[in-house]
Amino acid sequence: MGIHIIKMPDIGEGIAEVELVGWHVKVGDTVAEDQPLADVMTDKATVEIPSPVVGRVVALGGEVGEVMAVGGELIRLEVEGEGNLKPGAEAPPAKAAQAPAPQPPQLPQAAQAPQVSDTQPAKAPQTSATRVSDTPKHPARQSSAAVARQPGEKPLASPAVRKRAWDLGIELRYVHGSGPAGRILHEDLDAYLQGQGASGQARGGAAYAERNDEENVPVIGLRRKIAQKMAESKRRIPHFSYVEEIDVTELEDLRTQLNLKWGESRGKLTLLPLLARAMVVALRDFPQINARYDDEAGVVTRYGAVHIGIATQSDGGLMVPVMRHAEARDLWSMAAEIGRLAQAVRTGSAGRDELSGSTITITSLGPLGGIVTTPVINHPEVGIVGVNRIVERPAIRNGAVVARKLMNLSSSFDHRVVDGMDAARFIQAVRALLEQPALLFVE
Numbered sequence: 001m002g003i004h005i006i007k008m009p010d011i012g013e014g015i016a017e018v019e020l021v022g023w024h025v026k027v028g029d030t031v032a033e034d035q036p037l038a039d040v041m042t043d044k045a046t047v048e049i050p051s052p053v054v055g056r057v058v059a060l061g062g063e064v065g066e067v068m069a070v071g072g073e074l075i076r077l078e079v080e081g082e083g084n085l086k087p088g089a090e091a092p093p094a095k096a097a098q099a100p101a102p103q104p105p106q107l108p109q110a111a112q113a114p115q116v117s118d119t120q121p122a123k124a125p126q127t128s129a130t131r132v133s134d135t136p137k138h139p140a141r142q143s144s145a146a147v148a149r150q151p152g153e154k155p156l157a158s159p160a161v162r163k164r165a166w167d168l169g170i171e172l173r174y175v176h177g178s179g180p181a182g183r184i185l186h187e188d189l190d191a192y193l194q195g196q197g198a199s200g201q202a203r204g205g206a207a208y209a210e211r212n213d214e215e216n217v218p219v220i221g222l223r224r225k226i227a228q229k230m231a232e233s234k235r236r237i238p239h240f241s242y243v244e245e246i247d248v249t250e251l252e253d254l255r256t257q258l259n260l261k262w263g264e265s266r267g268k269l270t271l272l273p274l275l276a277r278a279m280v281v282a283l284r285d286f287p288q289i290n291a292r293y294d295d296e297a298g299v300v301t302r303y304g305a306v307h308i309g310i311a312t313q314s315d316g317g318l319m320v321p322v323m324r325h326a327e328a329r330d331l332w333s334m335a336a337e338i339g340r341l342a343q344a345v346r347t348g349s350a351g352r353d354e355l356s357g358s359t360i361t362i363t364s365l366g367p368l369g370g371i372v373t374t375p376v377i378n379h380p381e382v383g384i385v386g387v388n389r390i391v392e393r394p395a396i397r398n399g400a401v402v403a404r405k406l407m408n409l410s411s412s413f414d415h416r417v418v419d420g421m422d423a424a425r426f427i428q429a430v431r432a433l434l435e436q437p438a439l440l441f442v443e
Helices: 159-168 186-200 221-236 249-266 271-283 331-347 420-435 437-441
Strands: 002-007 017-023 036-041 046-050 055-060 067-069 073-079 239-247 291-294 299-302 308-310 360-364 383-387 391-397 400-414
Touching: 017 221, 036 073, 036 221, 159 186, 239 420, 249 271, 249 331, 249 400, 249 420, 249 437, 271 308, 271 331, 271 360, 271 383, 271 420, 271 437, 308 331, 383 420, 400 420, 420 437
Parallel strands: 308 360, 360 383
Antiparallel strands: 002 073, 017 036, 017 067, 036 046, 055 073, 239 400, 291 299, 383 400, 391 400
């Protein structure tokens, strides 16, 4: 028997370190060739690291949340034959003696309410924030019999099971899944309730009971990347926000008619493709807004291509997949691409190339959009357009009070390179196009 050391691979040009966001194995496990060992996160995506050999895990090279250098030791396996650790080399690290994770504490009775966005009508199961790997998953890998899961690990469950767990006050990360790949089934919820006894009562049964529970949630993985990116954006970019009210009555009438005529054959249109089209047309006169600013080099790059980032909520947090060449797409092509990107984000299959390279971003909270927001610019872009909810309110038209569908656009711009007047004129141009939607198609 010998020891085979697997080092952190070089997973992208210019990447010197990655964050370890999840282990698929523990000390003592036997792994097969090509079986996933760990998930690591770069600035762009989460990558699954497979095993190149068959062996037994004798040491893990890091803890979840730890930043590891490319080329550093990831894991040690005991293998048949000599392995790649030379005789007389250093002994296995102290982490080899670690025992499996202890059982979790008593289940807290509170869970976080799910969030819904315009691009995410329903949440789908997801195992990590964004997974990129050309290596097939090993069919023999099942979830551990232990209930405990790594911090940030998302248990597999259908939307119906997640809703039922929320209604019952059950935190899914403490429930053992008996389905394929550890998926949690309704039967698993029933078994958990039987084991918890009185503590498994539905929400509201102890509405006025005193509570003193606490939960420490490590900020790791995608959540850490989001925190770093938001902090960097606000630290480096002087934001200028501009809010304008849009009358979208005619736009919504047009969308309804297009969906009635073409919805079954071409797919349903949401507001986002129409907004994206308006931005494409307006940006022709405002190229300084379809740009990226390298403030270290002091260079603003203006783009002819309009690569629109679509801020999308996932189980792991907010991500921004990119709809490339929006200027060359019609409404249905945009709608199809937005839907595809949102699905890729929800299922964790979005690639690194789909999560980078945007030149301007749209963000929307759909029906939760509120009246006004102050969106944070997606650095190094110089502009972001935020969609608030549509409400029907009285408005004066031709001297008469009538019901109109109104919506605010809340946008932010990098005031270092975009003047306030130009930002306002750009949004006014978008407004004119949305309020007179026929202009969207006049070249």
